[in-house]
Amino acid sequence: MIARVWRGVVRADAVAAYARYVDETGVAEYARTPGNRSAQVFTRDLGDGTAEILALSTWTGWDALRRFTGDDVDAMVLYPEDEKYLVEPPQLNHYDVRSHPGVAREVAEAFSAHRFADAYPFLSSDVTWVVRGGETRQGSDAVRAVCEQTLADLVGTRTDFLKFDTIADGDRAAVDTLARYTDPDGGVTVVASCDLYEFRDGALATITSYYAECPDD
The missing domain is CATH 3.10.450.50 (Nuclear Transport Factor 2; Chain: A,)
Incomplete structure (x- = not known):
């Protein structure tokens, strides 16, 4: 199983609105893609007027993830209003996930x-x-x-x-x-x-x- 972790930074006063936007765009598209197992959004106030937002999704494998990203799994998948909110370039990482025995x-x-x-x-x-x-x-x-x-x-x-x-x-x-x-x-x-x-x-x-x-x- 693969975990895809996308990280962005936005103004603290805009994080709630941006989290909703991420839910309506990226997370909704995750859920529609065969092979997606879960999708969650996390936010954290960084204390300097900005906030961190993480979009965590898990996938059954690389082939499933490519249905969402295209051939390049390391490519950012961005939406029209992302630039309106993001105050620095987003980051993206992938991880292998070990399933629990149950x-x-x-x-x-x-x-x-x-x-x-x-x-x-x-x-x-x-x-x-x-x-x-x-x-x-x-x-x-x-x-x-x-x-x-x-x-x-x-x-x-x-x-x-x-x-x-x-x-x-x-x-x-x-x-x-x-x-x-x-x-x-x-x-x-x-x-x-x-x-x-x-x-x-x-x-x-x-x-x-x-x-x-x-x-x-």
Whole structure:
């Protein structure tokens, strides 16, 4: 995972207005870019009539960041009114981020529980989803499309997890589930599934899914 830290200095009496502007421009564009995981703005009064503003964003990898910056990730991305506020040239730095050990478990459980939106920010741009006995999807857009279709298909359906077991170790996780789906007409389908997850540099790189329908005992 990559952290992008942009730093600017503005007049202290303008920092609130500029922070709003950064939210409406850069931060909003971060959020629209596939592969962005988070975006935050920090401000600090420097005590000399100026204030510091930091825009911190995290990304699943360099390819994701290039969707925002273009080919040159070290290039400043500026907006029309930036010069109106900034009192000195801005600075930009990038950092490698080490994910905490619980990330693999949290993301894997979210995905297997159909809480896909919680997992989307962690998808690598070239993520591969292999469904044994089914199709293979390549790339975050293709994976998201299947997830959104799954959610649409489940509208009105009640999902009860009869079993939900997770094993996670470093950059790998496995989730074993047994779920009962009750559709709006009362029809019941029981599915046993096992999802295997592999992470690379803090991003979800590979999903391998096994599933089978079971009798409703």
